[in-house]
Amino acid sequence: MAEQLDPMLSLRGLTRRFGGLTAVDVIDLDLAKGELISIIGPNGAGKTTLFNLVTGLDRPDAGAVSFEGQDITGLSPERLAAEGIARTFQLGRVFGNLSVMDNVLIGAHTRLRAVKPAVPVIGPLLEMGLALLRPASVRAEEERLREEVKAILARFGERLLPRIDQPAYSLSYANRRRVEIARALALKPRLLLLDEPTAGMNPTETAEMQGLVAELKVEGLTILLIEHKLEMVMRLSDRVIVMDEGRKIAEGPGEAVRNDPKVIEAYLGHGLTTEQESAA
């Protein structure tokens, strides 16, 4: 396939062990620009650990991650955010005491320029000085970002805009998930990792979220999605990867994967197929 010659994200032999458990076991993956790949698999299959390895929150024991041709294995999450990788978290990690506006503004942190001069050593002190003095350039940047945040929040209809000044802890569960996604979009990501964006949402809310992800895909955003709701996975994904016990047990277009006996077995229980697995 042509797109695999120049993947945006590429994982090679990625492995992470916790004591005796291998949470991620020699995973290879190529994600082309503009592609949407879903990762599915039973709970504990290692999907979130894989996300942590890609976003720098955890370091692999073996293997490599490269992003746009650069080796990014083991880089800090701060660096990776600056490279344009944004993610949401499975159980939700909004900043509870910050308003919706401030939560999403944090998403735009890596895009601050006027208030964060790229000067070595004294850069942080200049940042504090500029934050206190607030010259016109800093004020303009802040104003521009606030307008952008409002535009992002508008994508969620009337869900978040009326609550823009409310602290995140006061929001409903579904709205917190939306704030997470809004925060990720504020980073203007080149690669977006969504960890179960519809967890805990009812069918209406799920359909809304599915619509939004579809829009993002049409806009050309490259997306890695962890999702349990197969309906949504089948509709959105260019390819689906199935993980079980840390390993990739199937990969391909949605329909093919859905009918793969190994996948059915991973979801329904383990039987006598260890030989098949080792042969595969």
Add this chain to the structure above:
Amino acid sequence: MSSWLDYTINGLIVGNVYALVAVGLALIFGVSRLINFAQGSIYLVGAYIGWVAVVQLHTPLPLTILVVAVAAALVGLIIERFGLRPLQNSVRIAPLLATIGISFVLDQLVMLTFSPNPRALPSQLPDVRFQVGNGTIGPLDLLIAGVGITSALLLFVFLRYSKLGWAVRATAQDRDAAMQMGVDVNRVNQAVFGIAAALGGVSGMLVGMYYNQIDTAMSLQATLKGVVAEVVGGAGNVPGAVIGSLLLGLVESYGVAVFGTSYRNLFAFLLLVVVLVLRPNGLFASARQAPPEPLTGTFIAPSRPVRIPRWALLVAAGGFAILPLFPVSFYVLQTLINAWLLGMLALSLTLVAGTIGQVSLGHAALLAIGAYTSALLSLTLSVPVGLAIIGGGLMSAALGTLLISPSFRLRGHYVSIATLAIGEIVSLVILNWESVTRGPIGISGIPPLSLFGYDLISPTSIYWFSLAVMVVLALLQARLLGSHLGRSFRAIRDDDIAARAYGLSLNRYKSLAFIFGGFAAGVSGGIAAHLYSYINHETFNTQQSILALTVVILGGLGNVVGAIVGSVALVGLPEVFRLAAEYRILIYGIVLLLLVRFRPQGLLGTI
């Protein structure tokens, strides 16, 4: 001249005593992820109960040990039942603060009952020494070793073979799973607090006998040493705590052998900081693990801050500004000057502990750095006082940030331990670095406050000066909080993992918070030095750190106006009620406890 063997024996014996404290801390940390700052107070209570038993009731030694163990265990049970159990579902920081409050209350109660003067605690054992190689060992050494080994064995049997012991271990491994399997977590907590308190109490008694002296200052020292040993061994790891204690005993003993007694604690705290920085999970830590994903706002209490209209603040500031024009007494002005100085410290701490969530327990060290810098600049280099105070602020900002920076990757309670240790290190360096700080003698004859060549000696001028400085610092801080830095700091506090995933460097922003906060605290210390004209290594102590923390919690974490309101309240109210000085700290402890229990978000709310 004692032999190395003597130092080794001494180190192991002292280590044994630390182990009795540290094992209790490890048990408690294991089941409730809490560092019990009241452990030293139980140790103190144990020492005084031992004194009552030996000196007043003339009990024989075995009975003394039993009485102390039972009485201390009772204190532990009371603390668990009334101090901590009500906080089970509150924010993570609440139990830690509660144990600090309990520790202050217990220490003060002991002090009020027995007076702060040291007492002799005879060991009731024959005063003989047995020759061992080229060292000697006494019966008390053997008793301590015996008690240590016996309690270790009892504990081992309890944890391994009793049903309650299994429950304790299960709870320590996975509290939720244990609860689902029907383990009564309250009973487990009770058991653990009872055992920890009994061990701690006996330990205090033995130490009193070992040095034949007990006094109320023992409490904080014991907490610190126990915490050091526990963290070195790995928080929550019971055998690790024993090994950590013996290691700490030896390090101290050899340190004393080489450098002298005044370096004992310095070695203990350096060991702690080295372990915290290099192996934050202890020497025997298991594999690195990402912390579980939190729900929202679990570290501090979520609240909607009380919005005070701008005109009301202006009226209040104006009122305080014109106060000296009215016929008020010198006493009122003096009290308010103290409140303004404490206010600057509280502004600093509310930024560090409240806004960015690094609950510092050693904040008085920043006062000390500022005070010494300003005093020495003006005395030895004849720098004008106004500039010297700014110099003190800058030095506090720089040095304070530098000292705390290795701890930036620590989280939660560990930050509190690290700051407490660093605060002690600063005080000990001041004590020992005689060529610069004049050591235990302190610095006297510090020139009075002056500004542009005019001396500020009248209470009115000092009042205006300190009020003005505090208001300027408060305005700057409010402006900082309104900038992108304010939200960045608060994001790091609420969830540092998510903050990092969005590009916020923890080192960068924690440094900025400490630089800003360090400056305010240093300025406060500098002004204080010129007001007092004499300072020494004890002028700025842990009590002030805790007082500042109480102020910050009273006002509302991160709340600028709250920090000032809290300062005026805590400095002013005892004066209004004419409370004797010895009751004040007791009151502060009770205020802290009540706040944590009933209004954790403070008067004006967390920002």
